[in-house]
Amino acid sequence: MTLLLLGCGGKTSEKKNQEESNVETETKASSSDSKKKILFFGDSLTAGYGLEMGEAFPILIQHRIDSLGLEYRVINAGLSGETTASGKNRLDWVLEDGISIVIIELGANDGLRGVPLNETESNLQAMVDMVQEKLPEAEIILAGMKIPPNMGLEYTSRFENIFPELAEKENVYLIPFLLENVAGIPDLNQSDGIHPTVEGQKIVADNVWEVLGPLL
Template structure:
């Protein structure tokens, strides 16, 4: 099934592709912020189109679903959705400082997929993710960090693909932060759970992504 996902990912990115390059999503959606609680305790979701809810109505992305669960359990946290379509780890590193604010208890970093699609050197992706973790630890030393793992299609070659996937668990272990092994687990490669591009989850797909996130986030809260 994952192989099918990879094929869809290659086809779904749109535009021209080659053996060594696939077009990543365009940076065409602005940051959104979702809040539905007046609590001073905040959870920051910092990511790309998967977090922003590309192609969906406002309020259908998984951070909002997480907020709804938090509210139902009366846990007293306010979710901030700082997802931006097209975001890479480099642009994310430059933007992160602007959205870190007092009161954030948990930071979920969901970035890297666009790096992989564009063939960004792996050491740059790793360095940028490390810099973001360092930034959170320095500015919000009490905040918990969750890193969302990602997988990419094999068009960059097996060595690149394999090494890309290991960046996330290795960094999580090194920095002793929590890891979502694969954000799109049980969603990637399933047509009914993805939009027409084969990449971005549908409303139902976002519900499963929310469950994947909650498995790690829930025990922390």
């Protein structure tokens, strides 16, 4: 970054440096805008609840992308507390030109609250439809989710099956279980037993990368 030495180089030097700085800034912005975008659309798991900025798995994915020199920019649109119903209403606001991959990570809050399964399925379907209509060239990845059997074994089983069935029906990609090798392991989750720790987020990033990586 060009430094402006105010009062040391005179007006001509200052103006030249300012122009160089502006060109550099514009070049960086142009470079960033030219990158393809990956949208992570989800709840607190995507947002990185309870962690510092930069510790959520979408950011870890960005670091991996950068290390490989791939021209993609991650957009983290995670929102704590999001359900499939609220996500359906919010999705249209974050879909924008240049997005080539959309990862939909929603449903966990539905399951924990006992939302009727047909509503969860309908909302996820609506979001897939919305992406396909607005960004027909974009790839879609659905993040599978499982929940504790608090709502009964039948509800739990049917909930888990929503994701692979929808992925197969719509011919989209599926992360079988976002929290594989993390859920239920105390050392990898925060005190609430739900949200991954920093180390847990690293494993989640690996789970995502297994599906996302080959697409890049």
